[in-house]
Amino acid sequence: MTVRTRFAPSPTGYLHIGGARTALYSWLHARHHGGQFVLRIEDTDLERSTPESVQAILEGMDWLELNWDEGPYYQTQRFDRYREVIQALLAENKAYRCYCTKEELEQMREGQRARGEKPRYSGLCRDRHAPREGVEPVIRFRSPDEGETVVDDLIHGRVVFRNSELDDLIIARGDGTPTYNFTVVVDDWDMAITHVIRGDDHLNNTPRQIQILQALGATPPTYAHVPMILGPDKQKMSKRHGAVSVVQYRDEGYLPEALLNYLVRLGWSHGDQEVFSMAEMIEYFRIENVNKAASVFNPEKLLWLNAHHIKHADPARLAERLRPFLARLGAGNLDGGPDLVEVVRIQQERARTLVEMAENSRFFYLAPTEYEPKDAAKHLNSEALPVIEALRERLGQQDDWRPESLHEQINALAEYLQVKLGKVAQPLRVALAGRAVSPPIDMTLSLLGKAETLARLDQALHHIGSTAD
Numbered sequence: 001m002t003v004r005t006r007f008a009p010s011p012t013g014y015l016h017i018g019g020a021r022t023a024l025y026s027w028l029h030a031r032h033h034g035g036q037f038v039l040r041i042e043d044t045d046l047e048r049s050t051p052e053s054v055q056a057i058l059e060g061m062d063w064l065e066l067n068w069d070e071g072p073y074y075q076t077q078r079f080d081r082y083r084e085v086i087q088a089l090l091a092e093n094k095a096y097r098c099y100c101t102k103e104e105l106e107q108m109r110e111g112q113r114a115r116g117e118k119p120r121y122s123g124l125c126r127d128r129h130a131p132r133e134g135v136e137p138v139i140r141f142r143s144p145d146e147g148e149t150v151v152d153d154l155i156h157g158r159v160v161f162r163n164s165e166l167d168d169l170i171i172a173r174g175d176g177t178p179t180y181n182f183t184v185v186v187d188d189w190d191m192a193i194t195h196v197i198r199g200d201d202h203l204n205n206t207p208r209q210i211q212i213l214q215a216l217g218a219t220p221p222t223y224a225h226v227p228m229i230l231g232p233d234k235q236k237m238s239k240r241h242g243a244v245s246v247v248q249y250r251d252e253g254y255l256p257e258a259l260l261n262y263l264v265r266l267g268w269s270h271g272d273q274e275v276f277s278m279a280e281m282i283e284y285f286r287i288e289n290v291n292k293a294a295s296v297f298n299p300e301k302l303l304w305l306n307a308h309h310i311k312h313a314d315p316a317r318l319a320e321r322l323r324p325f326l327a328r329l330g331a332g333n334l335d336g337g338p339d340l341v342e343v344v345r346i347q348q349e350r351a352r353t354l355v356e357m358a359e360n361s362r363f364f365y366l367a368p369t370e371y372e373p374k375d376a377a378k379h380l381n382s383e384a385l386p387v388i389e390a391l392r393e394r395l396g397q398q399d400d401w402r403p404e405s406l407h408e409q410i411n412a413l414a415e416y417l418q419v420k421l422g423k424v425a426q427p428l429r430v431a432l433a434g435r436a437v438s439p440p441i442d443m444t445l446s447l448l449g450k451a452e453t454l455a456r457l458d459q460a461l462h463h464i465g466s467t468a469d
Contacts, residue, residue: 003035011053015060039071060246097137120167136174149207154224200225253353325358338447368434407442431460
C-alpha cells in the first residue's frame with residue numbers, strides 16, 4: 001500500500017502556525033514511508049473563502065518548502081462529483097430529503113432540552129416522501145440507529161462513539177451546496193488518502209465521516225488527530241500572541257528550516273534531540289509518537305533555534321535569503337560592495353534573524369550618512385582625532401589588504417600611540433559602520449576595501465572637524 005496523506009486547509013485566512021504543523025506532520029509521514037503528499041483547498045465556504053487566502057496558503061507552503069506531489073485540488077471544482085455521490089446515496093435510501101423548517105428544528109431542540117436530552121435531529125423526515133411546498137429541502141445522511149462507531153486513532157487510541165448519539169448529518173444545504181463533512185469524505189475516498197492527519201478539533205467529526213465512507217463501500221483511512229498549540233499564556237493561539245502567520249515569520253527574518261524544526265518538536269520528540277535537519281525529521285518522525293496533550297508555543301525557543309540554523313546554514317543560500325532584507329533597508333544595489341556571501345560568513349555567528357543580519361550588514365553597501373549619537377560622542381571627538389588621522393595615514397600606505405595584515409597594523413598603531421586596542425578599534429568601527437558594533441574590525445576593513453575605508457575615514461575626520469567648530 002502506498003501511503004497517501006493530505007493537507008486540506010480552508011482559505012478563510014492565512015496559513016497559521018497550527019496549520020503549518022499539521023501540514024508538516026502529514027508531509028513527514030508521507031516522506032518517511034516513501035508515500036505521496038496531496039494538497040487540497042477546501043473552499044466550499046463561498047462567503048468566507050478568498051483568492052487572497054488561497055495565495056497566502058500557497059505562498060506559505062512554498063516558503064516552508066513542503067512540496068506536494070498532487071494538487072492543489074479545489075473543492076469548488078468538484079461540485080458535479082459531490083452531486084453524483086449524493087444522488088447515489090439517495091437512490092440507495094442511505095440519504096433523504098429533510099423538509100423541516102428552522103422554526104421546527106428549534107422547537108424540536110427546545111423540547112429535548114426541557115426533557116434533559118442532548119439536542120439532536122429526531123429523524124422526523126426519514127420516512128417523509130411528499131415534498132412540502134415552499135421549502136427547499138436539505139439532504140441528510142441516514143446514520144445508523146444502533147451500535148458503535150470506533151475511531152482507532154494513532155494518537156488518541158481507541159475512541160468509541162455510540163451511534164444513538166449521532167444524528168442524521170446534513171450533507172447538502174437547501175441551495176444544493178455540499179457540506180464540509182460530506183465533501184471531505186468524497187475527496188479522501190477519490191484521492192485514495194490512507195492517513196488523515198489533522199487537528200483534534202476534528203475528532204468529533206470523524207465517526208460521521210467513517211459512517212459515510214462505509215455507506216459508500218469505501219475503506220476509511222487511518223486517522224491521527226494532533227493536539228492544539230497554545231500561546232505562552234496557555235490560551236488558544238491568536239493574534240494577541242504576536243506572529244501567528246507563517247508568512248509573517250518569513251518577513252521577520254526566520255528561516256523555514258528553523259520554523260519547521262521548532263514546529264516538529266511541538267508535540268513530538270526523538271530522545272533529547274532539539275536540532276533537526278529535514279533529513280533527520282523524515283528519518284525519525286513517527287506520527288504514533290505525537291503527544292495527546294496540547295503544546296505551548298515558546299517564542300524564545302524559536303528564536304534560539306533560528307539563530308542556530310543561521311549559524312550553521314550554507315552562506316551562499318543564506319545570502320540569497322538576505323538580499324530582500326537588505327533591499328528593504330535601501331541596500332538593494334550590491335554592485336561595488338563586498339561579496340554578500342563573505343559578508344554572511346562573518347555575520348552568521350551573531351545574528352538571530354535575517355532582519356538583524358540585514359541591519360548589521362547594511363553599512364557594507366551604504367556608507368553611514370549619520371552616526372549613532374552616543375557612539376559618535378564617545379568615539380568621534382577631539383580625543384579620537386589623532387587616532388583617526390593616524391589610521392588614515394597608516395592605512396593609506398597599506399597595500400596588503402588581507403585581514404591578518406590589517407590586524408597587525410591596528411595592533412601596531414595602538415602600541416605606537418600607547419593606548420589600548422579599543423581606543424583604536426572603536427573609533428574605527430564608528431567611522432566605518434556608523435556605530436560601535438561591527439564584525440571583527442580586520443574582516444570589516446578587508447571586506448570594505450581600501451578605497452571605501454579611506455573615504456569613510458575622511459568623512460569621520462570631517463564630522464569631527466564640524467562638531468569641533
